[in-house]
Amino acid sequence: MELRVGELDLPATLDVPAGPPRGGVVVLHGSHAGERSYFLYEHLARLLPPAGIAVLRYDRRPRVEGHDVPLTAQADDAAAALDVLRGHLGDVPVGLWGFSQGAWAAALTATRHPVDYLVLVGCSGVSPAAQMRYGTAEQLRRHGYTTADLAELDRLRGVAEGFLRGEVPRTTAQEKLDAAVRRPWFPLAHLPRELPDTPGIWVDMDFDPEPVLAKLSGPVLLCYGETDGWTPIGESLAAWRRAARDAELTVTRLAGCDHAPTLDGRDDLAGVSPDYERVLLDWLGRRLPERRAVR
Secondary structure, eight states: OEEEETTTTEEEEEEOOSSSOSEEEEEEOBTTBOSTTSHHHHHHHHHSGGGTEEEEEEOOOOOBTTBOOOHHHHHHHHHHHHHHHHHHHOSSOEEEEEETHHHHHHHHHHTTSOOSOEEEESOOSSOHHHHHHHHHHHHHHHTTOOHHHHHHHHHHHHHHHHHHTTOSOHHHHHHHHHHHTTSTTGGGSOOOSSOOSSSOSOTTTTOOHHHHHTTOOEEEEEEEETTOSSSOHHHHHHHHHHHOTTEEEEEEEETTBSSSSBBTTOOSGGGBOHHHHHHHHHHHHHHSOOOOOOO
8 A cells, every 4th residue: 555654745655464453563764775665674564464463664755965864853754654554553553663773763753652662673772973983893894904994994983073063174074084085994984085065964973872762661672683793782782771771672683694684694585584584573473462353
């Protein structure tokens, strides 16, 4: 079923069970996976309806002049999507599934709008800036770069972040970037070759998840790949356990998976981990009511 969601009338697709629904899920996006056709979202639309769970996925609102979509705007769209889903399903539990950046948006939404449960994949418990420092350093390690390379990367990201916060002049930061682009590891740094004219393009770079996590209650499933190269899992779990004391946490580590719940680093439907599917169906199945008989 094709729908529209939120104040921007974002294109959406609703996949529903053949019989009475047990519950529903709204899908929230990774930062570079904003279209509802992304394979992880399509996977949910194939996996969950046969288990009685409806799936609503929609296109994330576009960036404006290169600025990432603020988490508050993503949460507004998610809240609107929850209302649309509830309008179609009636009185059954409805939750949010979020991947990577979408996990932050899902948690934020749950503090502002009724949500019955959260399923979060690759959820970072540290700020976006801290996550990117961790993730880019890990990419260099995995490619065999030296401690000196890692230190140079850390200084470079620090200067670039300083400019984006308005603390470092653009000329200073751009000079450092111009020197670093010659390094063989620069493509792994996930920094632009040319800085924007003005700071402020990354509005959520210092978003602190902990105050948000502290407001959560209810069931939360956290899924992490065992070798996640982008999320500091130890720090993230410490933040969750420190802050989210009213939430009912379930944590699973997926063997053979990295940041996405796929095997061997694949990015297609056939690569989705069977363990992830099993955990997801089992966890949701134990928290949703049995199918209502049709009269």
